[in-house]
Amino acid sequence: MSADTTRGEELQPLADLDRVIHEPARLMIVAYLYVVESADFTFLMRQTGLTWGNLSSHMSKLEEAGYVEVDKSFVERKPRTMLRLTDAGRAAFREYRKRMEQVLGDIPA
Amino acid sequence: MSEIVDLKELERRAFRATFQDGLWDMFVGVVVLAFALIPLLDALGDFWSSVVFLPIYLLGWLGFQAGKKHVTLPRMGAIQPGSARKAKLRKITGAIALALGTFAALGFVVIALQQANARLADWLFPALMGLLVLVAFSVGAYFLDLPRLYGYGVLAGLAAPVGELLYRHAGAAHHGWPVTFGISGGAIFIVGVVLLARFLRAYPVVREGER
Numbered sequence: 001m002s003a004d005t006t007r008g009e010e011l012q013p014l015a016d017l018d019r020v021i022h023e024p025a026r027l028m029i030v031a032y033l034y035v036v037e038s039a040d041f042t043f044l045m046r047q048t049g050l051t052w053g054n055l056s057s058h059m060s061k062l063e064e065a066g067y068v069e070v071d072k073s074f075v076e077r078k079p080r081t082m083l084r085l086t087d088a089g090r091a092a093f094r095e096y097r098k099r100m101e102q103v104l105g106d107i108p109a
Numbered sequence: 110m111s112e113i114v115d116l117k118e119l120e121r122r123a124f125r126a127t128f129q130d131g132l133w134d135m136f137v138g139v140v141v142l143a144f145a146l147i148p149l150l151d152a153l154g155d156f157w158s159s160v161v162f163l164p165i166y167l168l169g170w171l172g173f174q175a176g177k178k179h180v181t182l183p184r185m186g187a188i189q190p191g192s193a194r195k196a197k198l199r200k201i202t203g204a205i206a207l208a209l210g211t212f213a214a215l216g217f218v219v220i221a222l223q224q225a226n227a228r229l230a231d232w233l234f235p236a237l238m239g240l241l242v243l244v245a246f247s248v249g250a251y252f253l254d255l256p257r258l259y260g261y262g263v264l265a266g267l268a269a270p271v272g273e274l275l276y277r278h279a280g281a282a283h284h285g286w287p288v289t290f291g292i293s294g295g296a297i298f299i300v301g302v303v304l305l306a307r308f309l310r311a312y313p314v315v316r317e318g319e320r
Contacts, residue, residue: 039186
């Protein structure tokens with residue numbers, strides 16, 4: 001087995017990373033939603049430092065991937081959007097962490 | 110690298126964010142300040158001067174709720190904590206109930222001691238009260254991950270024993286409570302006001318879809 005092949009195998013988990021989660025802004029969003037049961041749009045905007053438009057766009061991608069559930073409602077005639085990770089989203093984030101830890105843990109300091 | 114994202118720290122930060130508006134601090138300040146006010150109303154008699162607590166606390170609580178709704182929510186948003194945090198919050202309720210139960214039991218001990226040795230009982234009550242307050246705040250600080258509550262515990266916990274000291278040695282009226290609880294409650298309330306001012310400056314109102 002050549003050295004190149006071995007290196008390729010070692011880095012295979014990198015190639016298999018979930019690209020939906022791997023994007024930094026989405027990683028922040030998913031990480032925040034992972035540690036709470038649900039959060040509203042305003043809270044995520046504050047915590048991540050993303051603009052409303054940016055957050056909306058990332059949220060759409062996460063929703064399309066089936067990772068986030070969006071619950072829109074009106075509280076005293078004001079719109080309120082609560083967001084939560086789906087079971088698939090939680091599983092995907094756990095898997096992402098596992099793979100990243102595996103890859104980064106193997107890199108010599 | 111053992112953690113790609115420090116989830117514990119992230120959860121702590123998310124949870125703590127809901128306490129940065131200073132409203133809890135102001136409410137706690139009002140609760141402590143009420144202890145300064147009550148002895149001044151002793152002309153009303155023990156029962157009525159104690160009952161005055163209730164409208165003060167009710168007003169404080171209503172102000173807190175209104176603040177959360179009209180000030181915090183439009184600026185900071187809201188979260189539902191995760192299951193681990195909810196379990197911690199359940200523990201704090203249990204721990205404080207236990208502390209209050211212990212305090213009630215100790216109250217009976219103080220009454221019994223008063224029959225036997227009035228001088229000892231005079232000091233025992235403020236000491237126990239101070240200890241209970243310190244323990245209650247420390248439990249809150251630990252389970253809520255809010256270190257400033259330890260400081261509040263010391264401030265409010267010292268109020269009764271220091272008040273007794275002032276009463277014994279400097280002749281302060283009402284066991285020194287108006288002075289010591291006034292200072293402690295006032296200091297906690299002022300911290301809340303400062304936090305609120307910083308919060309309002311840092312977080313303008315956000316309306317969904319506007320940005």
